[in-house]
Every structure is written in structure tokens, then in C-alpha cells.
Amino acid sequence: MIIMSKPDSVLTEEQTRTLLKKAEGAMKHAYIPYSHYPVGAAILTGSGRIYTGCNIENSSYGATICAERVAACSAVAAGDLPFRALAVVTDSEEPGPPCGICRQFLSEFVDDLPIIMANLKGKIKKGNLRAYLPAAFTGAFIKDREGEME
Ligand code: THU
Numbered sequence: 408m409i410i411m412s413k414p415d416s417v418l419t420e421e422q423t424r425t426l427l428k429k430a431e432g433a434m435k436h437a438y439i440p441y442s443h444y445p446v447g448a449a450i451l452t453g454s455g456r457i458y459t460g461c462n463i464e465n466s467s468y469g470a471t472i473c474a475e476r477v478a479a480c481s482a483v484a485a486g487d488l489p490f491r492a493l494a495v496v497t498d499s500e501e502p503g504p505p506c507g508i509c510r511q512f513l514s515e516f517v518d519d520l521p522i523i524m525a526n527l528k529g530k531i532k533k534g535n536l537r538a539y540l541p542a543a544f545t546g547a548f549i550k551d552r553e554g555e556m557e
């Protein structure tokens with residue numbers, strides 16, 4: 408199921424601040440025994456609620472889940488769509504963008520999404536999902552094939 412949403416082009420400064428604060432709070436719960444690289448994420452949905460996530464690593468490294476996907480799963484599991492904005496906080500020199508897997512994962516649920524990234528020094532960078540994931544693979548490609556397998 409693809410739930411399209413037209414994200415508001417801008418959040419208020421207060422909404423942005425709140426979202427970044429929530430992401431930074433979530434970062435404190437990061438389970439990172441291997442990378443020691445904490446990430447916090449917060450997703451604002453159309454209902455006005457905020458869902459947070461942190462990265463959760465695993466001794467089988469590929470089983471690690473990023474903060475952004477934890478936050479997204481939390482919103483989806485609550486039945487709270489569409490996503491309106493994503494904030495990501497990292498402890499890096501430059502604010503870190505969502506990885507490729509997270510971009511793809513988010514694109515399942517939104518057409519576009521404002522992304523606000525910050526580091527712990529307060530450096531902020533803004534982007535959006537469509538620019539970060541051009542020519543995305545979507546369910547539309549699969550739907551084109553419906554019935555062909557019968
Ligand atoms: N990580 C995230 O949580 N989000 C990203 O978008 C990039 C990577 C996590 C996964 C792993 O726990 C650590 O950062 C190092 O890759």
C-alpha cells in the first residue's frame with residue numbers, strides 16, 4: 408500500500424525545534440555496542456504526533472536497524488500516517504542524512520518528505536526525500552505486472 412502525502416513545504420521554527428529535540432532524546436537510547444555511533448530520529452505525522460527511534464545494532468551486523476526505520480515503523484504500527492517531516496540527529500562533524508535503505512523504506516509511505524538533520528553542536532541541514540532518492544523504485548512498477556504471473 409502506498410500512502411501518498413504532499414508534505415507541507417515548511418514547518419514552523421517551533422515544530423522544527425521540537426522534532427529535533429525529540430530526535431536528540433531518542434538518540435540517548437541508541438543500542439550501539441559495535442559502532443558507538445548514536446542516531447536519533449523523530450517523525451511528525453499528519454495527526455501532529457511524533458514518533459521516535461534510535462539505531463539498534465546486532466551482533467549479526469546486517470540485522471541492525473537504523474533510527475529512521477524504527478521511528479517509521481512506530482508510526483506505521485500506530486496507524487498514524489501520513490508522515491509530515493523527519494528529523495535526524497547524529498554525533499558527527501556534519502549532520503548525517505538517512506542511509507539508502509531508510510530512504511527507500513520511507514518512500515513506501517510518502518511521495519516526498521522534508522528532512523531536517525542536525526549534529527550535537529547544533530549544525531542543521533535541510534533536505535527532502537525526493538531529492539535524496541531520485542528515480543525511486545515504487546510499488547507502481549510491481550502493480551504493472553499484476554495478473555502476468557497467473
Ligand atoms: N545508522 C542509522 O541509524 N541511520 C542512518 O541513516 C545511517 C546509519 C546507524 C546504523 C548503525 O547502527 C550505525 O548508524 C553505523 O552505521
